[in-house]
Amino acid sequence: MAHKIANLLNIAEWKLTPYQVLVLSFAGLILVGTLLLMTPLASVTGEGLSFVDALFTATSAVCVTGLTVVNIGTYFSLFGQLVLISLVQVGGLGIMAMTTLMAILIGKRINLKERLLMQEALNQLTVAGVVRLTQYIIKVTLLIEFIGGTFLAIRLYSDLGLKGIYFGYWHAVSSFCNAGFDLFGSITGNFSSAIGYAEDIVVNLIITFLIILGGIGFTVIADVWTNRRFSKFSLHTKVVLFTTLVLIVLGALVIFLLEYDNHGTMANLSWNGKVMASYFQSVTARSAGWNTVDMSNLTDATLFFMIILMFIGASPASTGGGIKTSTACVLVAATWALIRGRSDVELFGRRIPYGIVYKALAVMLISALAVIFVTMMLTITENQEFIRLLFEVISAFSTTGLTTGITTTLTTSGKLWLVFTMFAGRVGPVTLALALALKARKGNLQYPEGKVIIG
Amino acid sequence: MAHKIANLLNIAEWKLTPYQVLVLSFAGLILVGTLLLMTPLASVTGEGLSFVDALFTATSAVCVTGLTVVNIGTYFSLFGQLVLISLVQVGGLGIMAMTTLMAILIGKRINLKERLLMQEALNQLTVAGVVRLTQYIIKVTLLIEFIGGTFLAIRLYSDLGLKGIYFGYWHAVSSFCNAGFDLFGSITGNFSSAIGYAEDIVVNLIITFLIILGGIGFTVIADVWTNRRFSKFSLHTKVVLFTTLVLIVLGALVIFLLEYDNHGTMANLSWNGKVMASYFQSVTARSAGWNTVDMSNLTDATLFFMIILMFIGASPASTGGGIKTSTACVLVAATWALIRGRSDVELFGRRIPYGIVYKALAVMLISALAVIFVTMMLTITENQEFIRLLFEVISAFSTTGLTTGITTTLTTSGKLWLVFTMFAGRVGPVTLALALALKARKGNLQYPEGKVIIG
Ligand SMILES: [K+]
Ligand SMILES: [K+]
Structure with a gap:
């Protein structure tokens, strides 16, 4: 009981910071996954994947991204599929547990004015406490996946027999982890994702329910489960629930308006099907990556709109990515406050400290710069339309x-750039947010104020 | 002497805010310009422009944008050309005078904590003071344009004879006002801009010098002229000079690397020509809009990079547009401060107040949202590649x-969207920045702090 979490992770001995641990454990997991996916055992044909393709697939799985250079459902053997979903499960759980732990620690006392070294904060938690939290997260995750998977298995059993049961649980894990991998390629054609189920309300609801739960963040789930009433929720929970709802509804509305008469996507669906597909794409664009319409036929306007939804992404301490709903909400609130001439940024009757607004700004700006840089690199190496890149x-x-279908056509350097991007996108904003809370220095001299003209 | 500026602008009588005055005077000027450009007198053929095309051209001129649906040099008569350059001169001077005045007022005492109504601030300036400032701005502008124009006239006289003298002064105005209109279409082919002078070091230097002076802002020019030494400059001047230099050098380097072997643009130029063209495009991308290479042949990587340069734009209180160099610098500094674990944003030994960082965030975010919205609209109405839109x-x-050449192919609704965008882009960030300083309300109750998880 007297042991410290620092010892548990061997941080003290290795002299590693918590985020170095995060980065190294993800990198190690990807390496193991790459080797497993390269074995002949992993594929139906018995030919192993090339190193780059295996690396790409393993990174995509551990980072719960879902981009693939081969068609999962037909290329991989049962063993390969199980390796893949295991990587997804460990990657998804890992990121959720780590970020939840960090969120609790940061929330506890670190703010910009009085910063503590993470080390000290970690020392306050006992091994037992961390183990209990992690166990709790694992239990909740498995429970949700089991319930969702069972419903999905019952639904798919009627279509696919015993295979439907396997599909049910497999896709429940993929959905809750916001991974977006699917095996439907073996049923409805290569890279078809859930297009065959575009009008199936049961499948749509189960999958989006799992996606939303997985993407909303563990702290929010725990808060809602414990407190039940909106007024009792923490500010963070309120912000995440509100922003998620707004983005889902607004996203569905815009996608519907842009696509309802597009013959490549929704024109042939029923009215209900159009509404459902719009809702489905709105939910999955923010980090899950499933699709029930053909992404390669979307209009440029929809692609651009979904680019923004993807960039915002899911919520903190979840299996999803992006700059996060709370980040976007704080940025919009800060802008809105200024327009209204207020010096304080307010949300749900609480003032947001300057440090948090700055952090949101930094996460957004650094993410944008990373994305811009890699896109420029790809416009050099790849011969594809800019918007698709x-x-x-x-x-x-x-x-x-999500992809417009160009993943399989990428050059080797293009694939490697995306491997880097998936990894950076997974651990980047998290470690960035952590690193920003870690540094303890407070300038001992304060400069006089100076003014600059803006705009 | 006892009169107030408020009376001068009739604000008191009309009950208009200063930014309503700005918007209305620009709109009025555009309307006058539209009517003049519609007259048969304005064109070589004697056929007047259609209303939409005249509106587009007049807006482009008053907002010193430089996008055109007809080729200026061959379509317009001497009268038409003089109307156009007059609109540019008045538009450019108008925005520079207005923004300088605002910058002085805002700099004087308005910060986020203690906000005054603009009205009060205006009342502190006498009519005489404002008239003197405006006269000073006009004198400096005309002097710079005259000197630059004379040099350019001497250079172009050797090529074009008397026409070269007219061209010299005309293009000096267009350059200093960061308008980017040119008459070279009549010499080197439609929409050729300065492509014929890509290797001409004299023309390149004169034009970029005028562009940089016009885009750096009047307060900076006055500061440099008065104080001469960097250490004596105001913080704002230091920030603008530093950011401008970094952007020009970095921009030239990136453009060079991306284009030196592109046979559609620079491959056929000499080594010096490549360096000069890279420098020229780097300077003009931030709001001037001249080009010495064929924009339609640039690689997607360069287009994307120039999109970012254009978005940043020139400096405050200048003839240039964009979110402004100082805005970009403050945002990067805020991010950098956070990464280094500092709670204060510092630049050149001065602390940037929270209010200014927020303002930079708001200007950037609102500009990005405006651009995203209009781009989505154009992807619906126009049938063009996304990156070109x-x-x-x-x-x-x-x-x-600058344009990749699609301006002339736009639909009427596309043209109208761009008219709106040019106008919003011209008065938007300025009035936004002013509006943000205008509102005086300070919440009389302060909410307790609340935390949100970011990233
Ligand atoms: K995903
Ligand atoms: K311009």
């Missing part, structure tokens, strides 16, 4: 995994 | 006027 890069960075 | 919209919004 931008879409692919932001999809990789936000670990969404 | 994005380029065109950001070019219009930042009043740069």
Whole structure:
């Protein structure tokens, strides 16, 4: 009981910071996954994947992105599929547990004015406390996946027999982890995702329910489960629930308006099907990466709109990626406050400290710069339309995994850039947010104020 | 002497706020310009422009954008050309005088904590003071344009004879006002801009010198002229000079690397010509809009990079547009401060107040939202590559006027969207910045702090 979490992770001995641990454990997991996916055992044909393709697939799985260079459902053997979903489960759980732990620690006392070294904060938690939290997260995750998977298995059993049961649980894990991998390629054609189920309300609701739960963040789930009433929720929970709802509804509305008469996507669906597909794409664009319409036929306007949804992504301490709903909400609130001439940024009757607004600004700006840089690199190496490259890069960075279909056509350097982007997009904003809370220095001299003209 | 500026602008009688005055005077000027350009007198053929095309051209001129649906040099008569350059001169001077006045007023005492109504601030300046300032700005502008124009006239006289003298002064005005209109279409082919002078070091230096002076802002020119030494400059001047230099050098380097072997643009130029063209495009991308290479042949990577340069734009209180160099610098400094774990944003030994960082955030975010919205609209109405539409919209919004060549092919609704964008991009960030300083309300109750998880 007297042991410290620092010892548990061997941080003290290795002299590693918590985020170095995060980065190294993800990198190690990707390496193991790459080797497993390269074995002949992993594929139906018995030919192993090339190193680059295996690396790409393993990174995509561990980072729960969902971009693929081969068609999962037909290329991989049962063993390969199980390796893949295991990587997804460990990657998804890992990021959720780590970020939840960090969120609790940061929330506890670190703010910009009085910063503590993470080390000290970690020392306050006992091994038992951390183990209990992690166990709790694992239990909740498995429970949700089991319930969702069972419903999905019952639904798919009627279509696919015993295979439907396997599909049910497999896709429940993929959905809750916001991974977006699917096996439907073996049923409805290569890279078809859930297009065959565009009008199936049961499948739509189960999958989006799992996606939303997985993407909303563990702290929010725990808060809602414990307190039940909106007025009792923490500010963070209120912000995340509100922003998620607004983005889902607004996203569905815009996608509907842009696509309802597009013959490549929704024109042939029923009225209900159009509404459902719009809702489905709105939910999955923010990090899950499933699709029930043909992404390669979307209009440029929709692609551009989904690029923004993907960039925003899911919520903190979840399996989803992007700059996060709370980040976007704080930025909009700060802008709105200024327009209204207020010096304080307010949300739900609470004032947001300057440090948090700055942090949101930094996460957004650094993410934008990363995405811009990689997109420029891809415009040099790849011979594809700009918007499809931008879409692919932001999809990789936000670990969404949606694609207009160009993933398989990428050059080796293009694939490696995306491997880097998926990894950076997964651990980047998290470690960035952590690093920003870690540094303890407070300038001992304060400069006099100076003014600059803006705009 | 006892009269107040408020009376001068009739604000008191009309009950108009200063930014309503700005918007209305620009709109009025555009209307006059539209009517003049519609007259048969304005064109060589004697056929007047259609209303939409005249509106587009007049807006482009008054907002010193430089996008055109007809070729200026061959379509317009001498009268038409003089109307156009007059609109540019009045538009450029108008925005510079207005923004300088605002900058002085805002700099004087308005900060986020203690806000005054603009009205009060205006009342502190006497009519005489404002008239003197405006006269000073006009004198400096005309002097710079005269000197630059004379040099240019001497250079062009050797090529074009008497016409070269007219061209010299005409293009000096167009350059200093960061308008980017040119008459070279009549010499080197339609929409050729300065491509014929890509290797001409004299023309390159004169034009970029005028562009930089016009885009750096009147307060900076006055500061440099008065104080001469960097250490004596105001913080704002230091920030603007530093950011401008970094952007010009970095921009030239990136453009060179991306284009030196592109056979559609620079491959056929000499080594010096490549360096000069890279420098020229780097300077003009931030709001001037001239080009010495064929924009339609640039690689997607360069287009994307120039989109970012255009979005940043020139400096405050200048003839240029965009979110402004100082805005970009403050945002980067805020991010950098956070990464280094500092709670204060510092630049050149001065602390940037929270209010200014927020303002920079708001200007950037609102500009991005405006550009995203219009681009989405254009992807619906126009049948063009996405990156060319994005380029065109950001070019219009930042009043740069560079184009990949699609301006003439736009639909009427596309043209009208761009008219709106040019206008919004010209008066938007300025009035926004002013509006943000105008509102005086300070919440009389302060909410307790609340935390949100970011990233
Ligand atoms: K995903
Ligand atoms: K311009």
